[in-house]
Amino acid sequence: MDGKVVVITGASGALGSVVAQTAFSHGARIACIDHAASQSPPTAGRIELGGIDLTDAAQANKAIDAATAHFGRLDALINIAGGFAFEAVADGDAKTWQRMYALNVLTALNASQAALPHLAASPAGRIVNIGAMGALQAGPGMGPYAASKAGVHRLTEALAAEWKGKVTVNAVLPSTIDTPANRASMPQADFGKWVTPEELANVILFLASDAASAVTGALLPVSGRV
Template structure:
């Protein structure tokens, strides 16, 4: 992996979608700390501008307003990345939206909005970046899925389905693109301390998660970024087609954790 001493002209390039905040911004910071140049794609132009200003690294940062569900906008953004940096080594498909409603209250518009960003966006960005990666010998794709793509949960019919489909898209990418030097893997975060979680997770929901997660806490954005960065790095050069749940053990667990904690406390 290139270190922070790499010059802007030779440093590897990462494209991160949904990069203006949350996990996407944490991933961006991980790449910058490793000496990468980073293209930040986000639909929220005001937040994107604020993130760019906060990073204060004009030589290594390119911020591009982009709706990842729009093929023309995606291709235009990637063309700008190539014009500025000349290559792409890693793509992190992080842009995502959610609709938290009972199944019967999901409208078709809700469904299509979620699918268009979470699934179509990853497909379109990958299609645009892969030919660029091939020109320099390959690269890595990491799709940010969700624990909701591995196990069902309430109020997440569209979101969970989109993330499950994204996991399968990852495996398709790994099978086909691995033959030409591009690895594809997925990260499935459990509950993470993001601004979205703070808005939609009530104290009762937080307690439910605490009861179901062996580590007994939410993850941090930096923990998700560290795993994502690893999967993009040469250290993961033989990791392809995998789904890494970064969830404190949530997906692996069944019932009984609260009782186990109680028994341990009384021992």
């Protein structure tokens, strides 16, 4: 990743922060986009663009353009921004489905549409999305989330087909990620079987690297030790 310019959405979250730090430690120049307010001043190799609502296409375009202008190019977009909700279908609320679609699909769509012209100008443009193993077969309470992540899978495949030869587009499909929030919500689980953010970050950054030049349209399971 040395010298690559990478935009990471959802960069202040449990996974996003690890991906950002790992990319930076491997020599990438990174732009961290998040809904949360920015806390750090820009440096030569890192900028933070806070207060960005990626469900709004205009804000997504503004943020991506600002990142590209700052570094002079864009090589990879990693779409981590998203959300989770657990709700049964029968007694659930349609607003939950709309919120999951907005947070998981629209954020990736808007950021990708904004980034594609810049990525196509790179000799190795990359998009990496975050899907979910749980979207392959939804269990109880997983309907809204799984449906939205299935949308991310189809978005990945469509973009990969449309931009083949110009930009690679792939998605990782993690099982449960070992985060403080997941530990708190499932205290009886065997955390040792979960995927760590560091493990997932390594797979994401492989797909964003030159080494993955022949991989596009892949939905790559990252299932830990389940």
